[in-house]
Amino acid sequence: xxxxxxxxxxxxxxxxxxxxxxxxxxxxxxxxxxxxxxxxxxxxxxxxxxxxxxxxxxxxxxxxxxxxxxxxxxxxxxxxxxxxxxxxxxxxxxxxxxxxxxxxxxxxxxxxxxxxxxxxxxxxxxxxxxxxxxxxxxxxxxxxxxxxxxxxxxxxxxxxxxxxxxxxxxxxxxxxxxxxxxxxxxxxxxxxxxxxxxxxxxxxxxxxxxxxxxxxxxxxxxxxxxxxxxxxxxxxxxxxxxxxxxxxxxxxxxxxxxxxxxxxxxxxxxxxxxxxxxxxxxxxxxxxxxxxxxxxxxxxxxxxxxxxxxxxxxxxxxxxxxxxxxxxxxxxxxxxxxxxxxxxxxxxxxxxxxxxxxxxxxxxxxxxxxxxxxxxxxxxxxxxxxxxxxxxxxxxxxxxxxxxxxxxxxxxxxxxxxxxxxxxxxxxxxxxxxxxxxxxxxxxxxxxxxxxxxxxxxxxxxxxxxxxxxxxxxxxxxxxxxxxxxxxxxxxxxxxxxxxxxxxxxxxxxxxxxxxxxxxxxxxxxxxxxxxxxxxxxxxxxxxxxxxxxxxxxxxxxxxxxxxxx
Amino acid sequence: xxxxxxxxxxxxxxxxxxxxxxxxxxxxxxxxxxxxxxxxxxxxxxxxxxxxxxxxxxxxxxxxxxxxxxxxxxxxx
Numbered sequence: 001x002x003x004x005x006x007x008x009x010x011x012x013x014x015x016x017x018x019x020x021x022x023x024x025x026x027x028x029x030x031x032x033x034x035x036x037x038x039x040x041x042x043x044x045x046x047x048x049x050x051x052x053x054x055x056x057x058x059x060x061x062x063x064x065x066x067x068x069x070x071x072x073x074x075x076x077x078x079x080x081x082x083x084x085x086x087x088x089x090x091x092x093x094x095x096x097x098x099x100x101x102x103x104x105x106x107x108x109x110x111x112x113x114x115x116x117x118x119x120x121x122x123x124x125x126x127x128x129x130x131x132x133x134x135x136x137x138x139x140x141x142x143x144x145x146x147x148x149x150x151x152x153x154x155x156x157x158x159x160x161x162x163x164x165x166x167x168x169x170x171x172x173x174x175x176x177x178x179x180x181x182x183x184x185x186x187x188x189x190x191x192x193x194x195x196x197x198x199x200x201x202x203x204x205x206x207x208x209x210x211x212x213x214x215x216x217x218x219x220x221x222x223x224x225x226x227x228x229x230x231x232x233x234x235x236x237x238x239x240x241x242x243x244x245x246x247x248x249x250x251x252x253x254x255x256x257x258x259x260x261x262x263x264x265x266x267x268x269x270x271x272x273x274x275x276x277x278x279x280x281x282x283x284x285x286x287x288x289x290x291x292x293x294x295x296x297x298x299x300x301x302x303x304x305x306x307x308x309x310x311x312x313x314x315x316x317x318x319x320x321x322x323x324x325x326x327x328x329x330x331x332x333x334x335x336x337x338x339x340x341x342x343x344x345x346x347x348x349x350x351x352x353x354x355x356x357x358x359x360x361x362x363x364x365x366x367x368x369x370x371x372x373x374x375x376x377x378x379x380x381x382x383x384x385x386x387x388x389x390x391x392x393x394x395x396x397x398x399x400x401x402x403x404x405x406x407x408x409x410x411x412x413x414x415x416x417x418x419x420x421x422x423x424x425x426x427x428x429x430x431x432x433x434x435x436x437x438x439x440x441x442x443x444x445x446x447x448x449x450x451x452x453x454x455x456x457x458x459x460x461x462x463x464x465x466x467x468x469x470x471x472x473x474x475x476x477x478x479x480x481x482x483x484x485x486x487x488x489x490x491x492x493x494x495x496x497x498x499x500x501x502x503x504x505x506x507x508x509x510x511x512x513x514x515x516x517x518x519x520x521x522x523x524x525x526x527x528x529x530x531x532x533x534x535x536x537x538x539x540x541x542x543x544x545x546x547x548x549x550x551x552x553x554x555x556x557x558x559x560x561x562x563x564x565x566x
Numbered sequence: 567x568x569x570x571x572x573x574x575x576x577x578x579x580x581x582x583x584x585x586x587x588x589x590x591x592x593x594x595x596x597x598x599x600x601x602x603x604x605x606x607x608x609x610x611x612x613x614x615x616x617x618x619x620x621x622x623x624x625x626x627x628x629x630x631x632x633x634x635x636x637x638x639x640x641x642x643x
Binding site: 061094196 | 590593595596598599601609610612613614615617619623624625627628629630631632633
């Protein structure tokens with residue numbers, strides 16, 4: 001037997017899944033966070049049963065891939081927990097009635113039970129149970145309230161005698177149920193509801209959006225910088241004597257070069273030395289991790305508050321001109337954290353064309369936090385000018401390329417149709433959990449690639465391959481991009497890790513202009529291996545090749561133009 | 567009087583009278599409870615042909631302008 005969690009989008013299925021199985025999954029306050037089936041286990045009567053978190057659906061007559069998958073699973077010997085949003089009972093019941101048409105046991109978990117009261121809603125659960133003829137358990141998935149009762153009921157439920165209604169009959173029955181079980185008292189708008197209105201009306205919403213985004217950017221830099229200054233750099237200063245001792249112990253030679261790297265003026269330089277135990281640790285932990293932490297902390301608040309779908313509505317118009325929905329802001333924002341999670345989330349867009357445009361634009365013009373952290377380190381000393389040109393260039397590329405792709409590619413963008421969730425005060429425990437998951441997955445992804453990258457670069461240096469590549473790439477590097485030919489090495493590193501690649505620019509002694517060009521080129525020319533693999537899975541080989549061609553051409557073009565203009 | 571949802575004033579409530587478009591369009595709207603007979607409130611319209619935001623049963627929904635042009639409503643007295 002499998003236990004399926006089925007319900008509309010953004011009703012809290014993943015939160016309940018996490019509660020039932022103890023498995024941590026990313027949950028947010030916007031529709032479409034879960035894009036694939038998640039499986040876990042729960043102990044029932046001393047037997048382990050499989051629990052499956054199914055992406056949100058509205059209908060069992062499939063129109064989307066998620067609905068198709070869900071419908072197929074209903075044919076097995078399964079049990080359904082129908083997660084229902086108690087604040088939106090009426091439309092949630094449509095799916096419930098459809099589930100009752102199947103010959104499988106169904107139990108209703110009435111989620112957000114804590115929210116109905118201040119919305120002035122009251123629901124008669126006993127009556128609802130009687131009218132639906134299945135058990136109904138009110139729960140608050142995020143705090144765990146009611147979960148025990150839900151689980152104890154699971155053991156008892158039996159298949160409901162199959163009933164059959166047509167659409168009209170279903171809505172009539174729903175109307176009858178709502179009339180009997182639900183009462184809504186008129187009440188004054190709460191502060192959060194007033195804020196909901198203000199942040200979606202263009203006149204007030206656009207200034208609010210600009211303020212929020214600017215504040216987000218400032219906050220991420222503020223937290224990141226201070227973590228580096230007061231925690232991570234002092235920690236690495238403590239570690240320096242140990243590394244120096246090791247360096248003296250090893251003397252010189254290949255092993256020393258791989259582990260410690262090259263000494264700069266007789267000293268270990270954490271950024272430039274390029275050893276596994278120096279740069280290989282310093283870049284991911286001391287330069288990148290603080291920013292990744294800061295970014296995901298702030299993003300978590302934005303996600304869980306319910307702001308993002310409002311931002312998506314405000315920019316929907318512009319996004320349509322680039323061949324995407326407003327909702328494509330979500331892969332873009334996630335891409336700013338890590339291009340891998342950005343590439344995964346393009347699935348919330350429904351057409352192939354949109355997914356291609358969103359994935360390509362993200363891979364080309366959205367620098368990940370790891371890369372940005374290094375750019376902050378390198379260009380930060382030139383103040384607003386260096387960073388300004390870097391970000392404005394990428395923004396223009398993003399706009400221009402999106403506009404172009406939308407013009408050139410066949411087909412159009414379907415119209416936006418999405419639910420805006422209510423504002424919710426983020427729940428601290430789940431914020432911390434999500435942050436922890438993201439940090440862990442960053443470390444899991446970053447550390448091996450950083451170390452592997454540093455190792456490969458050292459081996460290539462020792463074999464003299466780097467010199468050969470630099471010579472081959474010299475015409476492009478020098479003539480088109482105005483960079484020294486040695487910068488080609490960082491492009492090789494960039495396949496593996498863009499953060500380390502940008503660090504490799506430091507020993508070259510570049511001017512501000514060259515640093516800007518190199519940073520832009522490193523962002524655009526190719527996604528890192530980890531992102532590349534996901535893009536291959538999401539887009540398929542043909543579209544990936546197309547996307548790659550767009551990348552290379554636009555990189556050379558933009559790099560050349562910058563070299564000419566600056 | 568029956569008017570287009572698009573013509574409805576911001577902040578005003580109205581009852582949905584008629585939906586143009588086929589079965590799949592109607593079903594799509596029904597998934598967020600936008601059906602004939604439901605009372606909706608127009609929250610705002612984004613400028614330059616942007617989407618329309620309406621409120622159904624205390625929930626805000628964003629829908630493209632093309633969709634809003636297929637929804638006919640009657641203003642409540």
